[in-house]
Amino acid sequence: xxxxxxxxxxxxxxxxxxxxRVLNPEEHYFRLLAGMRxxxxxxxxxxxxxxxxxxxxxxxxxxxxxxxxxxxxxxxGALGYAPETRASVEWEVIAVxxxxxxxxxxxxxxxxxxxxDHRKSAGILSNVKxxxxxxxxxxxxxxxxxxxxxxxILNHExxxxxxxxxxxxxxxxxxxxxxxxxxxxxxGVMREVVLGLAPQLGLDIxxxxxxxxxxxxxxxxxxxxxxxxxxxxxxxxxxxYGSVRAEAxxxxxxxxxxxxxxx
Numbered sequence: 001x002x003x004x005x006x007x008x009x010x011x012x013x014x015x016x017x018x019x020x021r022v023l024n025p026e027e028h029y030f031r032l033l034a035g036m037r038x039x040x041x042x043x044x045x046x047x048x049x050x051x052x053x054x055x056x057x058x059x060x061x062x063x064x065x066x067x068x069x070x071x072x073x074x075x076x077g078a079l080g081y082a083p084e085t086r087a088s089v090e091w092e093v094i095a096v097x098x099x100x101x102x103x104x105x106x107x108x109x110x111x112x113x114x115x116x117d118h119r120k121s122a123g124i125l126s127n128v129k130x131x132x133x134x135x136x137x138x139x140x141x142x143x144x145x146x147x148x149x150x151x152x153i154l155n156h157e158x159x160x161x162x163x164x165x166x167x168x169x170x171x172x173x174x175x176x177x178x179x180x181x182x183x184x185x186x187x188g189v190m191r192e193v194v195l196g197l198a199p200q201l202g203l204d205i206x207x208x209x210x211x212x213x214x215x216x217x218x219x220x221x222x223x224x225x226x227x228x229x230x231x232x233x234x235x236x237x238x239x240x241y242g243s244v245r246a247e248a249x250x251x252x253x254x255x256x257x258x259x260x261x262x263x
Contacts, residue, residue: 002090003075008132009083010074011035015056016227017095018102020063022056023257024226025049027189032071034187035128041075041089049262056093066102067095068227074131102254103229107246110149110223112236114212115139115164119156122184129186139164150223150233152212155184159209166223166231167191170214171203171245177214180207190224190253197252201245215239222246229253 004010013032016023029052036043047055061067073091077084118135120126135153143151143164150163161179162168167188169178176198179185198205215221220241221233230253232246 001079003077003079003083004072004131006079007081008130009039010072010131011039011129012070012072012131013129014226015069015071016098016103017058017061017067017069018257020058020061022053022058022069023102024189024193024260025053026260026262027192028226029262031187031189032073035130036073036089038124038128039075039130041073042087044089055091058095061095062097065097066100068098069093069095072131098227102257103250104231105247105250105254107243107250108228108231109234109243110231112163112215112221112223112233113143113146113148113151114237115142115151115153117142120153120161120184122155122182126184127181127187136164154212155209157209159183159211160214161185161209162188163223166225169194169222169224170210170218171220171222172218174202174204175206176203177206177208177210179209183209188224189226190229193253193256194222194224194230194249197249197256200252201248203245220244220246222249229257 013028015028033043071093073089075083075087076090077087139151139153152160153162155161160168161183162185169176181187195205215236216239223231230246230250232243233241
């Protein structure tokens with residue numbers, strides 16, 4: 001048993017591989033390293049961008065297929081809460097074939113629910129994709145029980161932070177509204193990409209928390225992650241939404257992904 005299995009003493013990065021290469025590699029790389037520093041894990045000396053990409057072993061994959069690739073990293077050493085002074089890290093890469101090429105067009109149109117059994121707290125660890133993902137497991141299980149595709153996750157003030165496997169954004173007029181990282185929202189790679197592209201659609205970014213009731217007045221509700229890019233919610237409770245600007249954003253996301261490399 002390793003320390004990730006025993007204590008959740010690790011983190012992971014989920015990426016999409018298309019045409020034999022990782023999409024948005026720079027964002028994934030720096031998010032992973034930032035998370036390792038927060039968890040006070042040593043970073044392998046050869047993990048410069050080229051060394052890290054080589055360890056993902058994407059060259060061994062079928063370049064005609066797309067994959068969901070998960071890199072899991074955990075602290076090595078004996079069991080016991082206190083890590084060893086000179087502990088290194090170990091890692092594992094798992095690639096699973098997925099349908100399609102790049103990100104879905106037209107965008108996915110999930111039905112959205114609300115998870116209220118447990119709340120997520122704010123703090124620096126809330127921005128890290130740690131191996132301890134019990135909250136997301138419970139939220140995804142609840143979504144399945146309720147026959148919806150995704151559910152919103154709230155904080156202790158009943159404000160929306162994210163969904164079970166995505167960041168959440170609202171389109172209202174010329175504004176794109178999303179919870180700030182300081183609220184406890186996960187630091188999503190696709191969140192960062194979409195916020196960077198938003199001005200190209202004439203959208204002003206507003207980072208603030210909002211209640212589930214705010215979704216009733218939204219024109220579109222976006223769910224973003226590294227695997228599907230942008231999804232546009234079809235229905236939340238009795239409210240239905242459009243997807244015109246989500247489709248436009250997805251095209252920008254695809255164009256960027258085809259060009260994005262380490263700078």
